[in-house]
Amino acid sequence: EDQVTQSPEALRLQEGESSSLNCSYTVSGLRGLFWYRQDPGKGPEFLFTLYSAGEEKEKERLKATLTKKESFLHITAPKPEDSATYLCAVQAPGGYNKLIFGAGTRLAVHP
Amino acid sequence: GAVVSQHPSRVICKSGTSVKIECRSLDFQATTMFWYRQFPKQSLMLMATSNEGSKATYEQGVEKDKFLINHASLTLSTLTVTSAHPEDSSFYICSASLAGNYEQYFGPGTRLTVT
Numbered sequence: 001e002d003q004v005t006q007s008p009e010a011l012r013l014q015e016g017e018s019s020s021l022n023c024s025y026t027v028s029g030l031r032g033l034f035w036y037r038q039d040p041g042k043g044p045e046f047l048f049t050l051y052s053a054g055e056e057k058e059k060e061r062l063k064a065t066l067t068k069k070e071s072f073l074h075i076t077a078p079k080p081e082d083s084a085t086y087l088c089a090v091q092a093p094g095g096y097n098k099l100i101f102g103a104g105t106r107l108a109v110h111p
Numbered sequence: 112g113a114v115v116s117q118h119p120s121r122v123i124c125k126s127g128t129s130v131k132i133e134c135r136s137l138d139f140q141a142t143t144m145f146w147y148r149q150f151p152k153q154s155l156m157l158m159a160t161s162n163e164g165s166k167a168t169y170e171q172g173v174e175k176d177k178f179l180i181n182h183a184s185l186t187l188s189t190l191t192v193t194s195a196h197p198e199d200s201s202f203y204i205c206s207a208s209l210a211g212n213y214e215q216y217f218g219p220g221t222r223l224t225v226t
Contacts, residue, residue, distance in 0.1 A: 032213040043204045043217035044155070046113075087154065097143060097208050099215060103154045 006102035023088030024070040031091035117218035134205030140185035141207030
């Protein structure tokens with residue numbers, strides 16, 4: 001069964017304290033792995049798409065990496081405004097670009 | 112680019128009434144739109160996938176007669192919650208994608224409260 005597991009469930013960091021969020025997946029034939037940021041009461045905001053093992057993408061303090069079994073979202077020197085829930089999703093096989101989401105990691109960055 | 116809007120952002124209705132939620136892609140044509148439901152502190156659960164001009168594909172366990180989806184044009188999809196009950200109260204989010212593009216762009220969500 002296709003599955004996405006994110007860890008940790010929640011993470012509390014001090015401002016400037018770098019860390020990584022994990023997304024492990026089991027899917028037959030990965031077509032794409034996606035990272036989204038979601039603020040409370042809002043829809044997810046697209047961050048990155050990764051398609052093949054070894055691929056990396058960066059945006060400001062965020063860097064996403066991909067292996068054959070998992071993806072990491074590295075946060076360097078986070079700021080309080082980086083506090084949000086980070087969602088990982090994989091493209092399911094078959095048509096219509098269906099996404100399978102993980103439960104998310106709730107990140108809180110304190111000054 | 113890739114902006115998706117939803118209307119209304121919040122709605123309160125009485126039990127037994129129907130509620131319609133609109134999802135629009137503002138600056139692109141969306142061949143496929145998706146409807147999700149999200150409970151507090153939980154992840155998104157896909158309810159259905161809709162393609163312009165064809166019937167929606169519902170996920171297992173989602174009642175198609177209760178959650179009516181119409182994708183009348185390449186920029187508009189609607190979700191109608193029929194005969195709403197308090198257990199239908201949730202955060203409903205739509206997303207849209209382009210043909211040949213795996214990325215989904217999400218709307219801001221609609222908070223439905225059924226009293």
